Structures are given as C-alpha cells and as structure tokens.
Amino acid sequence: MPPVSQTVRVKVLFFGRLKDVVGQSEESLDLSDASTIEQLFALYAGRTPELAKYRSSVVASRNQEFASWDSLLHSGDEVAFLPPVSGG
Amino acid sequence: MTAPLDHDDIIELVREPIDALPLIRHVRAPEDGAIVTFDGFVRNQSHDRATLYLAYEAYESMALTKMREIAAALHEKHRIHRVAIVHRLGRLEIGETSVLIAVSAPHRAAAFDACRFAIDTLKRTVPIWKKEYFEDGAVWADGELPPAPVATPRAKPAS
Numbered sequence: 001m002p003p004v005s006q007t008v009r010v011k012v013l014f015f016g017r018l019k020d021v022v023g024q025s026e027e028s029l030d031l032s033d034a035s036t037i038e039q040l041f042a043l044y045a046g047r048t049p050e051l052a053k054y055r056s057s058v059v060a061s062r063n064q065e066f067a068s069w070d071s072l073l074h075s076g077d078e079v080a081f082l083p084p085v086s087g088g
Numbered sequence: 089m090t091a092p093l094d095h096d097d098i099i100e101l102v103r104e105p106i107d108a109l110p111l112i113r114h115v116r117a118p119e120d121g122a123i124v125t126f127d128g129f130v131r132n133q134s135h136d137r138a139t140l141y142l143a144y145e146a147y148e149s150m151a152l153t154k155m156r157e158i159a160a161a162l163h164e165k166h167r168i169h170r171v172a173i174v175h176r177l178g179r180l181e182i183g184e185t186s187v188l189i190a191v192s193a194p195h196r197a198a199a200f201d202a203c204r205f206a207i208d209t210l211k212r213t214v215p216i217w218k219k220e221y222f223e224d225g226a227v228w229a230d231g232e233l234p235p236a237p238v239a240t241p242r243a244k245p246a247s
Contacts, residue, residue: 013147015145015147015215015217016145016217016219016228017228020228057233059233059234059236060236061147061150061215061236064147064149064150064153065150065153066234066235066236066237067236067237067240068236068237068238068239068240070239070240071240072240080147080150080215082147082215082234083217083228083231084230084231084232084233084234085211085212085213085214085215085216085217085231085232085233085234086211086216086217086218086228086229086230086231086232087144087146087151087175087186087187087210087211087214087215087216087217087218088128088175088186088187088207088210088211088216
C-alpha cells in the first residue's frame with residue numbers, strides 16, 4: 001500500500017527580531033506531509049532568505065517546550081522560533 | 089495545560105508597574121526568618137548609549153510555564169518557603185522594575201541561593217525579549233540562547 005499523505009496543520013510563531021525579519025508573528029500552516037521543525041524553518045527561509053542567517057542563533061519550541069530541530073510535527077502543534085532571550 | 093501551583097507561589101506576567109511590597113508580604117510567613125528580593129530595573133544606558141526606554145515582549149504561555157518550572161526547581165533544590173516571580177511586559181521607562189523576585193525561607197542562605205538561581209535561570213531560559221530604544225533608533229538586546237535538546241531520542245530499530 002502506498003503511504004498515505006496526511007495534512008498536518010501547525011501554528012507557527014515568531015518572536016523578537018525573527019518577527020521583524022519574516023514580517024509576521026503568527027501563521028497557521030498546512031504541511032502536506034510529515035515535516036520536522038528544521039524543514040518548517042527551511043520553508044520560511046525559502047520565503048525570506050534573510051532568515052537563514054539566523055539559523056544558528058535560533059531555538060525552537062514545540063507546544064511550549066524547547067524542542068530539537070529533528071522533532072516531527074503533528075497536527076495541532078504550536079511551533080515557535082525563538083531568538084536569544086533577553087528578559088530580566 | 090499548566091500544572092497547578094503548589095506552595096502558594098506567585099508567578100505572573102504583568103503590564104502595569106510592579107509593586108514589590110505586596111509580593112514581599114505574600115511570601116513572608118511566621119515560620120520564615122529571611123526574604124531575599126531581586127529588583128531588576130531599567131538602566132539609563134546600554135553599551136555607552138543613552139537609553140530612552142525599553143519594550144519587553146514574551147511568548148506568554150511558554151514564559152509562564154518556564155517561570156513555574158523555575159519556582160518548582162527552587163523548591164526542589166533549596167529549603168525555601170514561598171516564591172514570587174513577576175515580570176513586566178510592554179513599555180518601561182528608565183528606573184522602572186522589569187522583574188521582581190522574592191524568596192522566603194527559614195534561613196537566609198537558602199533564600200540568597202534560590203533568588204540568585206531564579207534570576208540567572210530566568211535570563212537564560214524564559215522566552216522574553218527586550219528592545220532598547222535610543223535617540224537614533226531601536227535594537228533587540230543581545231540575549232542568551234536557551235539550551236535546547238540536540239536531537240529527539242528515537243526508538244532503535246529492532247535488529
């Protein structure tokens with residue numbers, strides 16, 4: 001049986017300077033197939049090439065927990081891309 | 089989604105000025121002997137440039153989760169009684185408090201250690217960002233990259 005392609009709907013958030021770079025803070029996105037956080041970031045870097053240069057100074061979260069770049073996304077996930085934090 | 093708070097701690101993000109006294113009163117109890125507070129407030133300069141004001145923003149749901157985790161870690165690691173951690177968001181003027189931490193304990197050493205751990209961990213792990221406004225523009229402050237898992241552990245394929 002061929003693998004069934006499923007739509008994965010995720011909510012994507014950008015903060016701080018990343019929000020300025022991509023020009024939006026929040027988007028709901030339908031991914032056509034199982035994707036990782038890395039692939040999601042690459043998708044945005046494809047739209048906004050300047051974003052790629054921030055890759056090494058970004059951490060990602062999935063459902064409000066820091067997540068590795070190889071995390072697989074599931075429908076309903078909330079993913080955020082976070083620049084270095086500067087609270088306090 | 090978020091675990092209920094034990095210990096009667098106060099963990100908040102606010103947009104109004106932070107009043108330290110009610111927070112200090114809240115953590116104070118007859119069985120304690122010490123309270124250590126940390127009052128972080130807006131400095132009038134940054135890297136030798138005069139700051140006009142700051143603007144803080146947060147990933148609020150995650151920031152609150154991370155602040156609660158800090159409080160839980162304090163109770164686990166130190167013999168303390170109650171914790172208050174309040175961070176302000178939005179525009180802050182010079183001299184205004186951005187973060188207030190108060191820790192009560194039976195004895196001072198635990199309160200000092202816990203308060204120091206709380207602010208150090210907050211600055212490294214809580215998703216809050218500050219933008220510094222100067223006469224000639226604004227910049228996002230340099231920050232710290234929170235530690236994140238390097239790779240997701242996966243089940244090994246059966247051999």
